[in-house]
Amino acid sequence: MPNTSVTLSTLRLDNPVIPASGTFGFGYEFAEFYDLNILGSISLKGTTKEPRYGNPLPRIAECTDGLINSVGLQNPGVHAVIDEELPKLEAVFHKPAIANISGFSIEDYAYCAELFDADPRIGLLEINVSCPNVHNGGMSFGTQPESAAAVTKAVKAVTKKPVFLKLTPNVTDIASVAKACADAGADGISLINTLLGMRIDLKRRAPVIANKMGGFSGRAILPVALRMVWQVYEAVDIPIIGMGGVASAEDVIEMMLAGATAVQVGAENLVNPWACPQIIEALPAAMEKYGIENLKDIIGGAH
């Protein structure tokens, strides 16, 4: 039996497959479809200090091999996540989960990080400095190396758990942002968040999405994600969680060869709720086909 286990800093995963934040809610609702404990971990819905309803509808637009979303970080706020959502997840998922934190100020990030640090159900903090769907926050922290580093430092100061910065692809030089995070003490990098995109309704002659623009994800973005994981792997020595368009066991292997230690599956969950278990079940055969005995041996193997 090939070995699929990988380690993200201090967090050991049975396999590298993790449902991506924003495509899996707080996890427990997928327990209706399969046993969640097959998953490496779960990256939870993006969480902010205060509850957020999010953006007006429509929030979704179809694209070729993908979709645009503009949900706008709808979530019940960090206190409700810890008090109401995590108990429901804990009942069906018995591994450490990944908290995904967004904010509108550096203090917001630290506030949530401190609360999740105290929670034994959380094994890793993914700091989202890349949400394209909120104004004056989210992505604005991730487009400048200095502000990404400032968020990293503030979060690292309040937690002993591994801190991964989730980066936006909507920058000219992803490597410099990743390097700034690593230099500021980040334990790892998650990438990519969605690509800023748009669709226009021909009949109405207006954007499909109420917020005009949104984040493009789905199978179509795999090549962009691979390129950026590759560039970040070249630039930093910390582990990478790769994501963007992953839909098969072969995609997982490709992402790991580019430099990812673990891999998140996002948009695919929305059209195939069984995507993650199907990928995990297909991994051993795919590994055998490509002569891989120990999955962690191939991390960055294409460099």
Place this chain on the structure above:
Amino acid sequence: MKQVTYTISENKPLTADVFRMTLSGDTSAITAPGQFVNLKLDGLFLRRPISVCDWDADGLTLIYKVVGKGTEQMSRMEPGEALESLTGLGNGYDVAACPNNPVLVGGGVGVPPLYGLAKRLLAAGKKPSVILGFNTAEEIFYDMTFAALGVNVTVTTADGTAGVKGFVTQAMQGGEYVCACGPEPMLKAVHTLASGGQFSFEARMGCGFGACMGCSCQTIAGPKRICKEGPVMRYEEILWQKDKSIRSEE
């Protein structure tokens, strides 16, 4: 929710752009009228949510209007073709919560789920009446099918080419308990006249099963997902916003 691969047994136009598709296969996940299925169509990334018109143990009926790429593709499918679907999605109408004489109010392509509802209300010993609204006579469908159930049917057309001239509200007395499905301006107008009931909403959806928050709306009881806690909302919980829709800005 279940994943089922259905076989198309019939796919025929009812009007110029409204089609009826009957599918055979497992319907065990469908538990209430007003629920929907989410169809996987070749070459399209997102599934297409379509309300269930009616169902029995062996299959189901969908009535859909050709409005875009997905429904246009559906209209060209032939009997015998397979159609993969997630079924039994959403809450549907609560038959038990309806009084003895509910008024079912449908507008255009909002009419279909009311047919399955009417049948189940009758089976529960209730006596629904039906108001069906269309733009014009040529767009009318299912009025005779409802009448064949033995329920009282009133048709309205916006241009007066058939039935009562005007919108569905023209045929309402006011103060009724309604089960409504149709475009949002219609739902809003019906909600204003009615004294109670259940209202089914439509939205562009990402997943259709509650994962993505793509179709959330504000309600009196906080945010709800149209695909999961909806599409049917209770009269009391609907929160109309300034823009006359349940869609809200923060």
